[in-house]
Amino acid sequence: MxxxxxxxxxxxxxxxxxxxxxxxxxxxxxxxxxxxxxxxxxxxxxxxxxxxxxFESDAEWYVYSAVWLVFALALLTVGVVRRSQTLRLASALIAVLVVLKVFLLDLAGLGGVWRAVSFIGLGGVLIGVGLVYQRLLFPKPAASA
Structure with a gap:
């Protein structure tokens, strides 16, 4: 490091x-x-x-995705707090890599419960990232009466 x-x-x-x-x-x-x-x-x-x-197990494949997503979320958090577009773009790059890994490799390599957990976790994180962008970075203007 x-x-x-x-x-x-x-x-x-x-x-x-x-x-x-x-x-x-x-x-x-x-x-x-x-x-x-x-x-x-x-x-x-x-x-x-x-x-x-x-590779020893399906768990190892899952942990790669989870750790990379946590890294992307950490970059996004720092990027939002510091108002850094560069860090937010780096976060998006890592998130895209994780999405590609899940859809291209995990779908073929993981089985059973790990496959389901991988997709559910990824979906939850992507929804959360979308909410962060919607609420914090692109807030709605106040409605005038």
């Missing part, structure tokens, strides 16, 4: 004299490194020190 934090700090404190593309590249690197850290953290929790073996 330290490389992700270092890339984030470099992007945050790059200064006004630096090109915009450099700050965006550092921010993208921070996002990719944090995503890789979370993915490897889950893999280590299930596989132990040998990370190159096969």
């Amino acid at each position: 330290l490389p992700a934090l270092a890339a984030f700090a470099a992007a945050r404190f790059a200064g006004e004299g630096r090109p915009v593309w450099l700050r965006r590249a550092l921010g993208g690197a921070a996002l990719a490194l944090a995503f890789a850290f979370l993915t490897l953290f889950v893999r280590r929790a299930f596989a132990g020190p040998e990370l190159d073996g096969p």
Whole structure:
């Protein structure tokens, strides 16, 4: 996680004299490194020190989706609080990756209860994200009488 934090700090404190593309590249690197850290953290929790073996269970596949969604929600929360469009877009990118994973991989790879829980959880989170955008980011104007 330290490389992700270092890339984030470099992007945050790059200064006004630096090109915009450099700050965006550092921010993208921070996002990719944090995503890789979370993915490897889950893999280590299930596989132990040998990370190159096969996937052990349906639970591991489900936990990847859950952890990535929590990461996307954390980015969305920070983006809403700080009013950062960049963080909200990063959150949307991770959420789209999770949706693609659930529909393309989990549908084929998970079975039984895990498949149902995966879709129900994803649906609930997407509804919640929609409500956040509807209520906090695009509030209705007050009705005039």
